[in-house]
Amino acid sequence: MEGRKENSASFYIKHLGTNLKNKMACWNTAMGNSAVFGGYGDILRRLKMKWLSKIFKGSNHRVSYGDDQGRDTTTTSRDGRNKGAEKTVGDDLDHAIALSLSEEDHKNERREHSDYDEELARAVQASLDITDRLPSSSTVRESSLGLHRCAGCNKEIGPGRFLSCMGAMWHPQCFCCHACKQPISGTEFAVSGNEPYHKDCYRELYHPRCEVCHNFIPPNSARLIEYRAHPFWGQKYCPAHEEDGTPRCCSCERMEPRDARYIGLDDGRKLCLECLDTAVMDTHECQPLYHEIQDFYEGMNMKMPQPIPMLLVERQALNEARQNEKDGSHHLPETRGLCLSEEQTISTVYRRPRPSRHIPFGEMRTESMKLTRHCEVTAILVLFGLPRLLSGSILAHELMHAWLRLNGFPHLLDPVVEEGICQVIAHMWLDSQIGSSSSSTGKSKPKSFNHDRLREFFLHQIAMDSSPAYGQGFRTGHQAVVQFGLKRTLDHIKLTGSFPV
DSSP, X not given: OHHHHHHHHHHHHHHHHHHHHHHHHHHHHXXXXXXXXXXXXXXXXXXXXXXXXXXXXXXXXXXXEEEETTEEEEEOOTTSOOSSOOOOOOOHHHHHHHHHHHGGGOHHHHHHHHHHHHHHHHHHHHHHHHHHHSOOOHHHHHHHTTOOBBTTTOOBOOSSOOEEETTEEEOTTTOBOTTTOOBOOSSOOEEEXXXXXXXXXXXXXXXXXXXXXXXXXXXXXXXXXXXXXXXXXXXXXXXXXXXXXXXXXXXXXXXXXXXXXXXXXXXXXXXXXXXXXXXXXXXXXXXHHHHHHHHHHHHTTOOOSSOOOEEEEOHHHHHHXXXXXXXXXXXXXXXXXXXXXXXXXXXXXXXXXXXXXXXXXOOOEEEEEEEOOSSSOOEEEEETTEEHHHHHHHHHHHHHXXXXXXXXXXXXXXXXXXXXXXXXXXXXXXXXXXXXXXXTTSOBOOOSSOHHHHHHHHHHHHHTOOSIIIIIHHHHHHHHXXXXXXXXXXXXXXXXXXXXX
């Protein structure tokens, strides 16, 4: 029995000693992390001191060792008296082991120690909870282990083939074109908006095409893509088309695409089909529009003192009439209207069959007319074949020249002032034509083209003209009319020959 007790005691000593060492290790680990765990470090310190105090001071047990005929015996006494020679053990671990053996017989005291153990466990667990909330370093560990995630599917890239591009790793099947969604193979691809594209897909989407020949615009000698674009319509085209004879519409200035057909006029000009829809083709057809412009003047209390003939003419006849004018000021590269003040014989377009999209022009009939001067103005000439809105703005401009001459304004005004105020009136008439889509005869025409957009283009042409007389003159005159009104501006011009400021 005594041998079994010794064996049992040895077992408990080893077992409890190990547990105590584990507990002490937990204490030391938690205490070592107190700098990280903040306030929990102080809690752990206090619990450790209470626990050790309980072990070494909270009990009045003493441990003594004796010698009885060569055998070691261990005796414990509750009143603290030693039956043998008393020997104090300096090793804290031996005290704890002996105390643990004695507490096997004292359940109440063991229960108290259990409470401290639970308190210790809760404090350590709280420290572990804080550790879980700290920033994770898993990404760093994965990187250190050589693991990567696919930027496409976000799954790990295992052994085998992978792509490294655009600052990321990809499975080959995940690196796909943003346009066609197919994998990108090969060594070259294009990037736009941080998205990859096949080179062909990117070219189809982003490489500019010529809107005349419909081919990709080729790079220049510096390997840069160079193209021309209309400032209003935005029509993009190859620079070569400015020199290869590609025709432009004489009205809207757009180049003729290869898959469209512009209508040729007898004087070499060409009209796009949209401008052809409302083109004014002869003098007779233009009369309703001329009366409309005269009504517009009357609405501004600017009625013409006497009737003035109006004729539609070919380009050659208009240029000849301009050369015969002695005092005229004309600054445009091509004249499209003229206010005559000299007696001349003019060849006017009298009758002409109206062309269509499917029937070309028929034979043009002209008639010579002798213009006799009865006042300061002989006649108003306008280039034929222009769309209604452009023809009307030219009529409004030229009729203003006539109004100035017939109402006592200085005969030789500064071209900036005279051409400027005439452009102001033309701009005002165009501005009044919102939603207008009728032909020169007054009949409604089908809206195959946005005529409001064409009106905006003609307004843009007047406002952005770069010439000193027509462009700067309009901008100065327009500002004066906005600030002082039309009547006060005209009165100031009549008195001073200049715009009010």
